[in-house]
Amino acid sequence: MGKTLFDKIWDSHVVVSKPGFPDAVYINTHFIHEVTSPQAFDGLRKRGIPVFRTAKTRATADHNVPTIDQHLPIKEALSRKQVEMLTTNTKEFGVELYGLGHPYQGIVHVIGPELGITLPGMTIVCGDSHTSTHGAFGAIAFGIGTSEVEQVLATQCILQYRPKRMKIEVNGKLKKGVVSKDIILYIISKISASGATGYFVEYAGEAIRSLSMEARMTICNMSIEMGARGGLIAPDETTFEYIKGREFAPKGADWDKALAYWKTLYTDADAAFDEVLTFDAADIEPMITYGTNPGMGIGVTQHIPTLESLEDKEKPSFRKSLDYMGLEPGAGLLGKKVDYVFIGSCTNSRIEDLRMVADFVKGKKKAEDVVVWIVPGSKQVEAQAKKEGIDKIFEEAGFNLRQPGCSACLGMNEDKVPAGMYCISTSNRNFEGRQGPNARTFLASPLSAAAAAITGKVTDVRELV
Numbered sequence: 147m148g149k150t151l152f153d154k155i156w157d158s159h160v161v162v163s164k165p166g167f168p169d170a171v172y173i174n175t176h177f178i179h180e181v182t183s184p185q186a187f188d189g190l191r192k193r194g195i196p197v198f199r200t201a202k203t204r205a206t207a208d209h210n211v212p213t214i215d216q217h218l219p220i221k222e223a224l225s226r227k228q229v230e231m232l233t234t235n236t237k238e239f240g241v242e243l244y245g246l247g248h249p250y251q252g253i254v255h256v257i258g259p260e261l262g263i264t265l266p267g268m269t270i271v272c273g274d275s276h277t278s279t280h281g282a283f284g285a286i287a288f289g290i291g292t293s294e295v296e297q298v299l300a301t302q303c304i305l306q307y308r309p310k311r312m313k314i315e316v317n318g319k320l321k322k323g324v325v326s327k328d329i330i331l332y333i334i335s336k337i338s339a340s341g342a343t344g345y346f347v348e349y350a351g352e353a354i355r356s357l358s359m360e361a362r363m364t365i366c367n368m369s370i371e372m373g374a375r376g377g378l379i380a381p382d383e384t385t386f387e388y389i390k391g392r393e394f395a396p397k398g399a400d401w402d403k404a405l406a407y408w409k410t411l412y413t414d415a416d417a418a419f420d421e422v423l424t425f426d427a428a429d430i431e432p433m434i435t436y437g438t439n440p441g442m443g444i445g446v447t448q449h450i451p452t453l454e455s456l457e458d459k460e461k462p463s464f465r466k467s468l469d470y471m472g473l474e475p476g477a478g479l480l481g482k483k484v485d486y487v488f489i490g491s492c493t494n495s496r497i498e499d500l501r502m503v504a505d506f507v508k509g510k511k512k513a514e515d516v517v518v519w520i521v522p523g524s525k526q527v528e529a530q531a532k533k534e535g536i537d538k539i540f541e542e543a544g545f546n547l548r549q550p551g552c553s554a555c556l557g558m559n560e561d562k563v564p565a566g567m568y569c570i571s572t573s574n575r576n577f578e579g580r581q582g583p584n585a586r587t588f589l590a591s592p593l594s595a596a597a598a599a600i601t602g603k604v605t606d607v608r609e610l611v
């Protein structure tokens with residue numbers, strides 16, 4: 147019987163495998179950021195162990211960085227300390243750091259792919275749940291905890307049980323105004339925020355195949371939001387085209403050799419999955435979440451479920467969630483006023499996202515009482531946006547183009563949404579307090595967020611495109 151893509155990659159990275167024990171899996175690339183690395187480096191220091199493969203380890207500062215005046219000292223004491231610790235640790239252990247001011251600095255899941263560090267067939271880890279993003283290249287990429295960060299720093303291997311395999315097929319074509327963010331929000335709304343727990347997902351089908359690399363990254367990024375260990379997409383011409391010529395991508399004869407290997411990375415026709423789910427792209431409309439987990443999503447024209455439609459055991463948490471959001475069961479969201487628009491995060495802060503928003507808002511102005519933050523995912527995205535004049539379009543629309551970082555995706559830096567305010571956000575989590583204490587988050591696509599920026603309310607973007 148044939149193998150799934152996941153198994154092909156996993157099997158070629160297993161160093162030791164014993165029945166009843168986790169496999170020891172070799173890791174090709176280990177990304178590091180300021181939040182989950184300090185204790186890991188402390189552990190090495192205490193045990194007098196060096197970083198085993200410094201060249202396979204890359205660090206960036208993203209979570210705690212401010213997104214304005216990055217040349218000035220960081221104001222928040224805790225954030226400043228985190229970023230300083232990363233600088234000290236990477237220096238001491240000889241790890242390359244793309245810190246503030248570096249032309250490669252940015253959100254860890256944006257810079258890996260754009261620099262050509264993330265490649266098909268790799269195993270990639272980071273002390274960060276959205277490491278699943280890198281799976282878009284046909285890599286096994288997943289988030290790990292701080293003690294595992296220490297394990298990988300020390301050995302370049304990780305102990306892991308092999309997850310189950312799920313295939314999610316999205317067939318057919320997307321309708322106008324519907325983009326990859328809507329696909330993944332739709333899938334999660336159908337299977338719930340825990341629907342893929344214990345699985346590693348492979349996304350397939352015409353609607354996935356026809357996506358650009360950046361759009362595929364948006365899908366894989368949110369795999370974790372349905373409980374999956376990670377998600378991946380078999381590499382194809384779109385993938386190879388994207389990688390070619392990037393800073394750290396293989397060149398010359400190395401490229402030819404790599405390409406020949408990458409072309410073997412697909413799921414065999416007779417391979418078996420533990421679970422297969424199928425969706426039709428034509429059923430998907432622009433999505434928006436109404437609750438406090440990413441599974442609480444609806445099509446923008448639909449209504450929040452009524453209490454009667456739920457099982458008794460679901461009612462208390464549903465009620466609590468809607469109370470937090472200041473919303474009523476059964477209500478529609480169209481026309482609901484928004485206060486903030488956040489376009490950024492490792493889900494949607496790449497150049498295509500910014501281009502999509504710029505194309506849409508060109509010549510339009512934001513609604514008066516809405517604050518619009520556009521936060522590029524990296525210095526390179528920021529530079530490209532300026533080169534293309536996208537910054538001017540945003541300025542004319544009244545949008546605030548900031549500097550790269552995680553920003554308002556989570557309240558770990560200065561960019562917080564004030565209590566009680568509604569923010570339509572292109573990020574991946576709408577948890578209570580995620581964007582700031584008592585801030586209320588609607589997750590949506592960059593297009594839907596841009597539409598809300600112009601009208602000042604939740605809007606069906608299809609009426610404006």
Ligand SMILES: CC(C)[C@H](C(=O)O)[C@@H](O)C(=O)O
Pocket residue numbers: 181182209273274275276289556
């Ligand atoms: C801070 C980090 C550990 C965390 C994660 O693991 O995902 C963050 O990136 C997030 O998105 O919540």
Ligand code: SF4
Pocket residue numbers: 208209253254274276491492493551552555556573574
């Ligand atoms: S942008 Fe958000 S989701 Fe992505 S790594 Fe940063 S905090 Fe986590």
